Amino acid sequence: MSTNYQINHVNFDSKKGLLSDSCQQQLLTYTESRLLTLLLERQNDIVSKEELKTFAWEHTVVTDSSLTKSIAKIRQSLSTYFPNDEIIATVPRVGYRLDLEKTSISEEKLEHEDETSIVLPIEKNVGNQAKKLPLRKLFLVIKRGLLVLSIVLLAYSGFNLFRKLPNDYRDYVNNDYSAIDITNNGFTHRIIKPKDFIIPEKIKAILAEKKCNCIFMIDKVGDHYN
Structure with a gap:
């Protein structure tokens, strides 16, 4: 059919x-x-x-x-x-x-x-014949324009994102906390902790097993470490 x-x-x-x-x-x-x-x-x-x-x-x-x-x-x-x-x-x-x-x-x-x-009717004496108005070129121009605009907007968004990223995470830590860096096996662990908190050796040993450049926040509630 x-x-x-x-x-x-x-x-x-x-x-x-x-x-x-x-x-x-x-x-x-x-x-x-x-x-x-x-x-x-x-x-x-x-x-x-x-x-x-x-x-x-x-x-x-x-x-x-x-x-x-x-x-x-x-x-x-x-x-x-x-x-x-x-x-x-x-x-x-x-x-x-x-x-x-x-x-x-x-x-x-x-x-x-x-x-x-788009098929448009012509004069009646032409019968069923019709003329076509090609729109492909117009659609291509619009499509390319939208593509260029999208690229520009993405580039501008990326520029603003990297411009606003903090240079040092310590600048954004609460006044009641401090931040230190500990290097283990070639990896740097950035640790955020209360100012008067001393990191126990067993916690340091646990962190030493983490093979990544990571940020940890450590706190103590009662007898438990978070």
């Missing part, structure tokens, strides 16, 4: 469930898009209710009421573009038919077209 259909001036992207022309867009649900796709594939033929339900809802069992409501929503969306045409006809007790006797349809793959083009 094709993923793109053209009903006169209206394009239907079945993959996205999108009906659109040069002025407006209508978005269908997944189920509604499946129903319309099958009716387009079988245009002017009667498609039974059971076949429509099986195709649109796949492994889910639904009632005729659900199908009727979905068809009504599709008709409402199509009426935006074709206010005077009843494109989907009801075949009582049987199913539905996409009646395109007055509305031509073409079916095509659109990979070769520019996805960023």
